[in-house]
Amino acid sequence: MSISDKITAFLDMDASPARRAFEECLSEDGDFEVLGDGEEFADLLVRELDPSRGEEELEAVAEIVARRGEREVFLTAGEYDAEVLMRLMRQGVREFFPQPVSQEEVRMALWRYKARREGRHGQRGSKQGRIINVFGAKGGVGTTTVAVNLAAACLGHKAGASVALMDMNLPFGEAQLFLDIAPKYHWGEVLGNISRLDATYLLSVMSRHASGLSLLAPPSRLDDLQMATPENISSLLALMRQVFDTVVIDLGMYLDEITLKVMDISDAIVLVCVQNLPCLANVRRFLDNIRQAQAGLEEKLRIVVNRHLGESELTVEDMENALGLPVYWRIPNDYKTTLAAINQGKTLLEAAPKAPVTRAIADLAKNLAPAPEPEQKRRLFGLKLLTGRG
Ligand SMILES: Nc1ncnc2c1ncn2[C@@H]1O[C@H](COP(=O)(O)OP(=O)(O)O)[C@@H](O)[C@H]1O
Ligand SMILES: [Mg+2]
Structure with missing residues (x-):
């Protein structure tokens, strides 16, 4: 091993x-x-x-x-x-x-x-955490908002869960700003030492947020990207899913061989869009690309309409008809609440736990990363009593 x-x-x-x-x-x-x-x-x-x-x-x-x-x-x-x-x-x-x-x-x-x-x-070895990547059909549609709060929600719905948020936006990751943390290290450093990578080293380059989330920030200098190959990123993700129950990746909005590799490894690809024609056009192009790139990606695709408005010139049903695919989830439009959370460096669960936008993302998390079946009742006499005083 x-x-x-x-x-x-x-x-x-x-x-x-x-x-x-x-x-x-x-x-x-x-x-x-x-x-x-x-x-x-x-x-x-x-x-x-x-x-x-x-x-x-x-x-x-x-x-x-x-x-x-x-x-x-x-x-x-x-x-x-x-x-x-x-x-x-x-x-x-x-x-x-x-x-x-x-x-x-x-x-x-x-x-x-x-x-x-x-x-x-059911096998030898470590856990196989779930990897969910979040991709934006366009800039500004709420990719980072969804990624950060999806990760926070995964933390909330399962006792003792460990959740990582990996930011792959280059060269400007914003997840750290959303969480108001100043990471000392970034994933570029571990890629250069991939053969030496173990859980201790991985955890040492991650930053903790008060909510319990662990953030892996992106390099902000192009120099630090030399080791970013699809193979190295795969090794990193393989370790991350052994350490964490859930890994949420803010993948940004660029399709290249690395982001395609991440999608290939992920259990779910969340494609964030809003109700307008440019977004619809981009979702179509995205579909064309992943259909061409690789078999199996489309099955994992979950289209999420963010900033959802019931009354809109372009309804979700119009989008579904145009795409020939169902929309998996709708997240209500609430600029005030999402922006307030960003400005406070808090997750939506911390800043506005009862808001419909928070609940919609929490329910999305439950559907994407269901908590495991409750473990069989612990053996009452599972403890081995050894000889000794007492
Ligand atoms: N559900 C929502 N309703 C209203 N505004 C939203 C929603 N989600 C995100 N926003 C706003 O959209 C802006 C861009 O969000 P961000 O997550 O940075 O997008 P991206 O990562 O796609 O560039 C932010 O100001 C945020 O407050
Ligand atoms: Mg972003």
């Missing part, structure tokens, strides 16, 4: 013999990578229980387990009592390791973890 296929683990514990035991077992296993940062992205969290915090600690663990959904939590503790353990186990903690930690027990637990994971994913 290549480095980017690794299962990511995060150790929420101080330097100690117990921590060393986990580090050694995880690195010797070969399928795991220990993240230095970013617990929320790790497939597996190992936490050291702090019994001195009493009830507060137990509530914190319960909250973490619930938030992480199907991404498992292991616990270790020097002291514990059996009743507390039973309670944690009912809450969904998967494995418990009394200290001193036995490396043999850790190895077996990692082995069991992988078996469960294979069962969940």
Whole structure:
């Protein structure tokens, strides 16, 4: 398995013999990578229980387990009592390791973890996040608005979801302005080091927004684009979909071999347009191009009418008739609300959670990236009780 296929683990514990035991077992296993940062992205969290915090600690663990959904939590503790353990186990903690930690027990637990994971994913290896790209039929139709808020909505409708927003507008990405962040790095830097790319490195070049979104900004200098080849972008996206549940890409409005490659890899191509003739003409040209370029792209196409007006010289039905294709979604016209969110550096969910425009994008997200089937009820006695004090 290549480095980017690794299962990511995060150790929420101080330097100690117990921590060393986990580090050694995880690195010797070969399928795991220990993240230095970013617990929320790790497939597996190992936490050291702090019994001195009493009830507060137990509530914190319960909250973490619930938030992480199907991404498992292991616990270790020097002291514990059996009743507390039973309670944690009912809450969904998967494995418990009394200290001193036995490396043999850790190895077996990692082995069991992988078996469960294979069962969940129906295959060996990491998750396969969904990639949704957003393309504009014309400048100014709301491509960035849809991309940013679609990503934010994906974050909102599934507990513990990790969502990335990748901006591919060159050379001026605006997603960072919409989110009021000043990224230090951009994806041009990782392309130059693609063979060294792993989850830790990827996360280190991304910027976090208060909403929880992770942004991967574009290079703003043409010099940084030398390594931007369809192959390198593919490698980057392959890793991104292993780290994130959903990756939303603001692809801008240029068709070239890179954007076509991104469309090829994506699970859905959202084409944003508005109700006017130039847009209609561009959607037609877009269709001609993707039909010629490659089989399979049209099936993934989802035409979205932004700034939708019921009363318009060009109705959605007219557009559907002219295109011979259905319009997948309509997002209502609300310039005031969308602009206010942009000016505040907030997502629509933060700035105007109840507005119809916000709800329309949230529903679009639910349709494009449905939350997975609820996991089977956790095994009540899934925790392996090991010998130890207590
Ligand atoms: N649903 C909408 N209703 C009204 N105005 C919108 C809507 N979506 C976006 N806009 C406005 O359109 C302008 C351009 O949006 P932007 O997302 O930057 O477009 P693009 O990325 O296609 O250039 C912004 O001022 C934004 O407020
Ligand atoms: Mg834009």
